[in-house]
Amino acid sequence: MPKRCDWAKTDLSIVYHDKEWGVPLHDDRALFEFLILEGAQAGLSWEIILNKREAYRAAFDGFEPAKVARYDQRRQQRLLQNAGIVRNRLKIAAAIQNAKSFLATREEFGSFDRYVWQFVDGVPKQRKRGQAVPTHTEESDVLSKDLSRRGFKFVGTTICYAFMQAVGMVNDHNHSCFRYRELR
Numbered sequence: 001m002p003k004r005c006d007w008a009k010t011d012l013s014i015v016y017h018d019k020e021w022g023v024p025l026h027d028d029r030a031l032f033e034f035l036i037l038e039g040a041q042a043g044l045s046w047e048i049i050l051n052k053r054e055a056y057r058a059a060f061d062g063f064e065p066a067k068v069a070r071y072d073q074r075r076q077q078r079l080l081q082n083a084g085i086v087r088n089r090l091k092i093a094a095a096i097q098n099a100k101s102f103l104a105t106r107e108e109f110g111s112f113d114r115y116v117w118q119f120v121d122g123v124p125k126q127r128k129r130g131q132a133v134p135t136h137t138e139e140s141d142v143l144s145k146d147l148s149r150r151g152f153k154f155v156g157t158t159i160c161y162a163f164m165q166a167v168g169m170v171n172d173h174n175h176s177c178f179r180y181r182e183l184r
Contacts, residue, residue: 002178012050022183024124024168026113031167032102033063036095038163039154040086046162048086055084060095065106068099094153101151117169119143125170126184133172136161 008017025031037056041049049056059082061067071079079085079092102112109115119139127133136144140161147155165172173180 003174003176004179005174005177010047013047016050018179021166022124022168022171022173022179024183025166026117028106028112029063029065031112031116032065032099033057034163034166035098035102035152035155036060036063036068038159038166039094039098040088040091041162042091042154042156042159044086052085055082059085065099065102068096069103071096071099091154098152098154101147105150116143116167119146120164120169124168124183125164127170127172129175134161137164137170139169140164 004014004017008014025034033056037049037053040052040056057063059079076089076092076096080087080089085092105115106112119142125137125139136157140157143164144155144157144160147160161170164170168183171180171183173183
């Protein structure tokens with residue numbers, strides 16, 4: 001059995017760890033999905049969000065930002081009734097606002113991918129052997145401030161760092177994990 005990061009314990013988290021976490025991601029729709037899911041995760045465990053991920057995809061039109069940006073009050077009320085997602089009024093409103101900000105940012109930079117990857121100079125950061133996994137970094141601090149300035153919500157530095165880990169902007173796999181070397 002391959003050695004994994006300690007947090008990958010359940011069937012769902014193992015699949016996520018082995019196939020997705022830390023893999024450099026450059027697809028705008030998928031980047032939007034992770035931005036929304038990381039914001040929804042605030043104060044909760046990632047396992048909860050993984051369990052609700054398919055319901056989120058259904059509820060948020062496959063995370064198509066142009067569709068989410070057009071959600072009105074009636075749609076927000078329907079989302080608040082959806083037991084398959086985290087029914088938090090502020091997080092749902094943030095997802096809609098973030099879709100609008102995402103579209104504006106994508107328009108300005110040509111792609112959200114181009115925008116977000118500039119914060120690591122287009123190359124995933126590698127954690128040094130023996131270095132503890134941080135909750136935020138200078139890069140996540142700068143990303144958080146810039147996203148906030150652009151109107152994004154639920155994008156504190158810790159959320160931004162988790163986003164950066166998820167989409168492969170940093171490789172935070174343990175050095176003993178089989179994925180560390182694969183993603184280096």
